[in-house]
Amino acid sequence: MNHLLRTCKCHWEGAENLHWGRALARRPFAPAGTPPRFAPDAPVVSRHLCLELHLDFEAERAWGTATHECEVLAAEVRSVRFDAVSLEIGGVRVNGRAGAGDNDGRQVTVTLPRAFRRGQRFTVGLAH
Numbered sequence: 731m732n733h734l735l736r737t738c739k740c741h742w743e744g745a746e747n748l749h750w751g752r753a754l755a756r757r758p759f760a761p762a763g764t765p766p767r768f769a770p771d772a773p774v775v776s777r778h779l780c781l782e783l784h785l786d787f788e789a790e791r792a793w794g795t796a797t798h799e800c801e802v803l804a805a806e807v808r809s810v811r812f813d814a815v816s817l818e819i820g821g822v823r824v825n826g827r828a829g830a831g832d833n834d835g836r837q838v839t840v841t842l843p844r845a846f847r848r849g850q851r852f853t854v855g856l857a858h
Contacts, residue, residue: 773804777851797823797855802846810854814838823855831856 776798783794800810819838822831830841840854 771803773807774800774802774810777801793858795855795857797853799851799853801851802848804848806845806847807842808845809839809841812838812840812854812856814856817858819856819858821855821857823853823857825852826855829854 778799780797780799781794782797783792785792798812813836814833815836817833817838819831819833822829822838822840824840824843827843829843832839832841838856840856842852846852
């Protein structure tokens with residue numbers, strides 16, 4: 731089998747694979763002895779994102795809607811949070827119906843109309 735078919739072909743220069751050579755030569759980011767930290771498990775994952783944007787170049791403004799198709803990974807969820815630093819949220823929709831959301835300036839917490847269980851999907855639309 732051709733070795734080039736099994737590796738990243740875009741980083742070859744002559745016989746050198748620059749991609750892996752640079753990665754292996756890097757030093758660790760954290761100092762020795764730093765305890766590991768892991769992100770908490772996500773209760774929900776966004777499987778699809780649909781952006782409907784309107785741009786006004788003269789006024790340097792943008793607005794629109796971000797609709798997330800979410801899948802539940804936890805046993806059950808009753809709310810979902812989205813990052814929203816410096817975003818004004820004009821409205822929330824859950825599965826196409828008006829929903830409730832709280833924007834604290836850092837995150838938008840959307841209260842779901844009912845509990846969703848592992849494997850179930852729902853949509854959340856955020857109007858910006």
